[in-house]
Amino acid sequence: MADAHLSSRVLGDPPTDLSLTAQSQWNQISQHEKRFRGIIRGSGVGREYIEEVLSTARVNFYRHLRSNGPVSDSPIAYFTMVCKNASYDHLKGLAKKVESLVADSRSLLEDPERGLYIARSSADLVEDAEELQRGLKILKDAFTSHELTVWVLAEAYDLDSPTIAEHTGSTAGAVRQTLKRARDKLKHPKVKRKLFGYTLATD
Structure with missing residues (x-):
C-alpha cells in the first residue's frame, strides 16, 4: 500500500x-x-x-x-x-558506514547524506577531490583503521564511548583509550602541520 x-x-x-x-x-x-x-x-x-x-x-x-x-x-x-x-x-548503520569509509582507501571523507566533509575552514568547503583525498590520507596515515573509525563516530556523529563500543565490538573503556590516542596523535606537531587549515565539518 x-x-x-x-x-x-x-x-x-x-x-x-x-x-x-x-x-x-x-x-x-x-x-x-x-x-x-x-x-x-x-x-x-x-x-x-x-x-x-x-x-x-x-x-x-x-x-x-x-x-x-x-x-x-x-x-x-x-x-x-x-x-x-x-x-x-x-x-x-552509522558504524557500518564509517567502517566502510575507513576500509576503502579510494573513498573521500565525505558522506553525501549528512554533508560530512573535510574543509579548509569551517566556512569553506573544499571542492577539489585531490584536497579531500589528501586530507583523508593524512588521517589514515596518522591513525590505525580502528582509531579512525572510533574518532569519526565520536567527532562527526557525536556518539559516546559506550555507544561506539556496542557497535564496534569493544568496551567503553577501550573506546575512551582509543579516542585519547587518536586525539593525542592529532596534537603531534607533524600531524598538525599536515592538517593545517583542515577541519571536520558536518554541514
Missing part, C-alpha cells in the same frame, strides 16, 4: 486513515515527544540526529497502526520500543 502524504502526516498533520482507537493511540504518543527524544538520546544517538530517528520511529508506528490496528499493550511502552529499535538501527 502506498504511503501517500506520509511525511506530512508523520511530521505533524494528524493521520486521517486510522481507526478511532488507533488515532487515539497516535495522539497519546504525540503528546509525549519530549520523553521520546530523551529515550532516543539515551540510546546513544547524537543530538543532531534525534529528530531524524524520532521521525523514523513515528513512520514505523504509523505503518503498524494502519496495517495492524491499535496495539494491545500500552502505546507509550510500545512506542518506546519502536524508538529504541530505530535508534539501534540508526547507530548500526
Whole structure:
C-alpha cells in the first residue's frame, strides 16, 4: 500500500486513515515527544540526529497502526520500543558506514547524506577531490583503521564511548583509550602541520 502524504502526516498533520482507537493511540504518543527524544538520546544517538530517528520511529508506528490496528499493550511502552529499535538501527548503520569509509582507501571523507566533509575552514568547503583525498590520507596515515573509525563516530556523529563500543565490538573503556590516542596523535606537531587549515565539518 502506498504511503501517500506520509511525511506530512508523520511530521505533524494528524493521520486521517486510522481507526478511532488507533488515532487515539497516535495522539497519546504525540503528546509525549519530549520523553521520546530523551529515550532516543539515551540510546546513544547524537543530538543532531534525534529528530531524524524520532521521525523514523513515528513512520514505523504509523505503518503498524494502519496495517495492524491499535496495539494491545500500552502505546507509550510500545512506542518506546519502536524508538529504541530505530535508534539501534540508526547507530548500526552509522558504524557500518564509517567502517566502510575507513576500509576503502579510494573513498573521500565525505558522506553525501549528512554533508560530512573535510574543509579548509569551517566556512569553506573544499571542492577539489585531490584536497579531500589528501586530507583523508593524512588521517589514515596518522591513525590505525580502528582509531579512525572510533574518532569519526565520536567527532562527526557525536556518539559516546559506550555507544561506539556496542557497535564496534569493544568496551567503553577501550573506546575512551582509543579516542585519547587518536586525539593525542592529532596534537603531534607533524600531524598538525599536515592538517593545517583542515577541519571536520558536518554541514
